[in-house]
Amino acid sequence: MSCFSVRLFASYRDLVGKSTVLMEMPEGSSVSDLIIKLSGRYPLLTSAPGKLVIAVNYEYVDHTYCLTEGDEVALIPPVSGGSK
C-alpha cells in the first residue's frame, strides 16, 4: 500500500471540513481509483466524480494518471478568479 496526501481547497475543503486527507491505496493505483475511494468516504464531495479536476505535484492530470508514493494530490474546484 502507498500513502497519499490529498489537498482540498475552497468549496471542497469547506464540505469535508479539513484541508488535507490521507489516503492509503494499493501500489499502481490510478487517479480514478483514488476518486472512487474518496467518493466512498466523502459522498458529498464527489457528487460528480467524473468531472473532478485533479492536480498531481502542481500539474493537472487526467484520471488515468498512475500515482506514485509521495505524490501531492489536489482536488481543484472550479476555477473562477473574477468577472467573466
Place this chain on the structure above:
Amino acid sequence: MSCFSVRLFASYRDLVGKSTVLMEMPEGSSVSDLIIKLSGRYPLLTSAPGKLVIAVNYEYVDHTYCLTEGDEVALIPPVSGGSK
C-alpha cells in the same frame, strides 16, 4: 464673391508658413472648387489634391460639399495620434 477662412494644421501649416489663409470664391462654390484655387496658390500643399481631407465647421465633408459664406474650412493632414 464669398470669403472663407481656411485653417491649416501641422504639416500643412509648416508648408504654407501660416495657420489661416483667406480665400475669395464665387457664391455656390464647392469644396472641390476651393481646392483647385488653393492648389494654384500653394502648389506644394496640394500635391495630391484629390486626397485632401476637408472639414467644414468641425465636420468632415466630401469634395462636393457646397460652401456658404462664413464657413470655417480646415485642411486636415493625415491623422496619426500614436502607435499603430
Place this chain on the structure above:
Amino acid sequence: MIEITPDKIDHDRVISCVRRDSNGAVAVFLGTTRNVTEGRKVLHLEYEAYRPMADNKLSEVVLEIRQRWSVENIAIVHRIGKLEIGEASLIVAVSTPHRKDAFLACQYAVDRIKETVPIWKKEYFEDGEVWVGSEFSSTHS
C-alpha cells in the same frame, strides 16, 4: 513581474514595470470585485490560492504569451485574502511596440488565468457565503 499577494494592487507600479521607451502601447486589465451577484448584495470577498501551483500556472501563462506574440513586457498580479467591494483582485499589463499585440496578449492572458490558475473566490452575502463556480453554498443558520 508575477505576484500573488495579500497586499493592495498598486497599478502605477505594475504599469511602470512593463512600460519601455521602445514600446508605444500598454494594454491593462483590472478585475475588480463587484457589489452584486445575481441580484444579491455582496458585502466582501475572499480569494484563496493553491500555492505554489498557482504561481507555476501564472508563469506558464507568461511563457505562452511571450511565445505567441514575442511580448517581453508582461506583468500579472493576483491578490488573495479578504477584499472589499471595488478593490482590484487582478491586474494584467502588457506593453508592446504596437497596440494590436498589446490588446490581444492582454485579453488572452486574462482568459488563460481564469481557466487555469487555481485561485478561488468566495462571496460573502448578508445571509451566507458562496464559493463562486461551486454548486455548493453554505447559509448562516
Place this chain on the structure above:
Amino acid sequence: MIEITPDKIDHDRVISCVRRDSNGAVAVFLGTTRNVTEGRKVLHLEYEAYRPMADNKLSEVVLEIRQRWSVENIAIVHRIGKLEIGEASLIVAVSTPHRKDAFLACQYAVDRIKETVPIWKKEYFEDGEVWVGSEFSSTHS
C-alpha cells in the same frame, strides 16, 4: 470624462473615474511616446489638436461606444504640447460588468480616435523633425 490637455496624464485619476462597484472589469489603453521611429532616435515629440473639432470627435467616439456596447463608463484623455519620450499621449479606460465588452470597447475607441480625431504628432530627431503621417519632412540645415 473627455479631455485634451497639455498636463501629464494621471492614469490613477482616469481609472478611478470609470471604475464602479457594479462593474468587474476595467480595460485600459495607454499610448506612450517611443524613442525610435524607423531606426531613427526620437528626442521628444509635440502633439497639436484642432480644437474644438478634436473635442467633438472624441465625444462622438464616446457616444458610438455607448450605443454599441451599452458602456456607461468610458474616459479618454489625449495630451497635447511637448512630450518627453516614454510619456503617455493617450489614455482610454472603459469599465463594464464583464470583461469582454471592456476589451472590445476600449480597442474600438482607440482605433476610432486614431482614425477620426484631428490631432497630429511631430517627432523631433537630432537632424530634423517630421509630422507623422505626412509625406513631407523638414531637415535642419
